[in-house]
Amino acid sequence: MxxxxxxxxxxxxxxxxxxxxxxxxxxxxxxxxxxxxxxxxxxxxxxSPLSHVQQIQVEGNYTGETREIIDQSALVSGESIWSQSLGSAKERVEQIPYIEEATIERSPDNITHYCPRTDRTAYLHNNDQFIPVYGNGKLMEEQSLDTYPSDAPIIFNWQNEELLEAFFVELDKLGSGMINHISEIHPSDDDPTLLRLFMNDGIEVETTIENFASYMAPYPTVARQISEPSDGILHMKMSPYFEAFNPEEYAGRFMKSTLIRVMVG
Incomplete structure (x- = not known):
């Protein structure tokens, strides 16, 4: 059962x-x-075209070199987004002197370059050309001008490349606000570490490459204490002071006679 x-x-x-x-x-x-x-x-x-790059964009670049950045990256619209190397494109874009670092991102059908660029801090005068110098110390000879620029200070008669690189580091530390006060920069023939600056307010300044940024930072405050333009040089070093001189005795170097010394600050 x-x-x-x-x-x-x-x-x-x-x-x-x-x-x-x-x-x-x-x-x-x-x-x-x-x-x-x-x-x-x-x-x-x-x-299908769905995998092809429809648009290439550049962000963080505000001076109009978009086409140059895209061309340098070698990325191409209309080709597969997955067949193009973003790593290689990044390396190529960062070879542009005014681009310090680049980030390239991929979306379903777009490629975007994020290129925060360094500011143009000066021009280097060379053979009647004015070569832009950017905040990272790189020179852009392809953008050289043959007319006198007015948007950044001009460096004249500079021979020592090693000192020039050191000066670019200091100049970048200074910041655009203070840089805009400077019209021309000349190294001394006797001592290339000594600089003569012609300021946009008409004052002539003597300072050094070493500690240039910290020495020049208080310039606006110090310059306001000079009541009126006079023949002389404002020494912007550890302790700023104004040194007047007789223009008839001024020749060659920055200062040939010391007649009046007025402490500033």
Missing amino acids: ADKQNVVSVSDRIPALKEQRKKRANRRLIFYLSIFFILIGIVVYFQ
Whole structure:
């Protein structure tokens, strides 16, 4: 009797087991079909214009060199977005003198260059050309001007490249607010670490490459204490002072006679 009950119970379970096997087979079929259609979709995507670069943008660049940055990156619209190396493009863009660091990002159909650029801090006069100098100390000879610029100080008669690099570091520390006060920068023939500056307010300044930024930082306050323009030089060093001189005795170097010394500050 017990054996008959066992046989009946097993027979009753057979339909349920078949239903479970059917469900498992259906799930496997759905899984394989999903994989198949995903692969088909990927192939179609890469073969269609959907994977092509529709637009290349530049952000963080505010002086109009967008076309130059895109050309330098060698990224091309209309080609597959996945066939173009963003790492190589970044390295190429960072070779541009006025770009200190670049970030290039990819979206579904766009490539965006983020290029915060350094400011133009000065011009270097060379062979009747004015070569832009950027905050990272790089010169952009391709942007040289043959007319006298007025948007940044001009460096004249500089021969020592090592000192020039050191000066660029100090100049960048100074900041654009103070740099805008300077018209011309001349190294001394006798001592190339000594500088003569002609300021936009008409004052002549003597200072040094070493500690240039810290020495020149208080210039606006010190200059206001000079009541009126006079013949002389404002020494901007550790302790600023104004030194007047007779222009007839002034020749060659910055100062040939010391007649009047007025402490400032």
